[in-house]
Amino acid sequence: MKKVVLLLVTSIAYNANGIAQKANPEFENFIRTELTAGNHTFSIMTNQVISKTWEKTRGTEQNENIQDTDFNEDKPILAFRSSGTIQLNITHTDSLCVIRPVENSFFPSIDIDLKSRDLKLNDQLITNGKEVVIDNKNNVFKSEWSGYQWRLSKTSLANKVQPRATFGKLETNNNIYIEVLWIENGKKTHYRLLDRQ
Numbered sequence: 069m070k071k072v073v074l075l076l077v078t079s080i081a082y083n084a085n086g087i088a089q090k091a092n093p094e095f096e097n098f099i100r101t102e103l104t105a106g107n108h109t110f111s112i113m114t115n116q117v118i119s120k121t122w123e124k125t126r127g128t129e130q131n132e133n134i135q136d137t138d139f140n141e142d143k144p145i146l147a148f149r150s151s152g153t154i155q156l157n158i159t160h161t162d163s164l165c166v167i168r169p170v171e172n173s174f175f176p177s178i179d180i181d182l183k184s185r186d187l188k189l190n191d192q193l194i195t196n197g198k199e200v201v202i203d204n205k206n207n208v209f210k211s212e213w214s215g216y217q218w219r220l221s222k223t224s225l226a227n228k229v230q231p232r233a234t235f236g237k238l239e240t241n242n243n244i245y246i247e248v249l250w251i252e253n254g255k256k257t258h259y260r261l262l263d264r265q
Contacts (some may be wrong), residue, residue: 088170096182099165101246102237103158107170110261174257185220187233189250194218211240229256
């Protein structure tokens with residue numbers, strides 16, 4: 069009887085493990101389809117400050133409208149421009165997507181576990197990747213996009229940085245966007261990449 073119970077418990081545990089590992093087909097499909105194996109060239113995107121001119125009405129004197137005009141007030145309006153390129157190598161195994169820079173750079177090593185949805189950023193483990201869906205075009209890409217994001221729940225008090233990684237696909241042109249933010253040697257390091265299709 070003990071052997072039958074042990075066999076039954078082992079069988080249930082094995083099947084439950086198999087079900088848990090196959091519970092994320094959309095996630096695994098996104099990573100394998102959008103982050104295809106091979107060397108890929110990405111544009112390194114940086115923020116650009118756009119000057120904005122605006123007018124405001126000061127008041128009316130003797131039926132005349134007097135306007136004060138402020139020119140070239142720099143507002144931090146987010147726009148992207150390319151400041152160079154980086155090549156990344158992407159490989160896949162049965163349960164892992166591995167991303168590494170092709171040449172020496174400050175870009176981190178990234179391992180994405182396709183079964184648990186955990187991400188390793190250099191040596192830092194960030195668990196529980198969440199789906200991201202941006203369903204309007206009011207963003208820097210002027211496009212709806214979707215993907216996955218990982219955020220470390222605790223921030224570094226010294227740097228006030230919450231390490232994160234985002235992988236997304238733009239609807240308008242199918243470009244892949246990667247954003248990575250982390251602490252490297254005590255300093256904030258931030259990459260925003262857009263593939264060059």
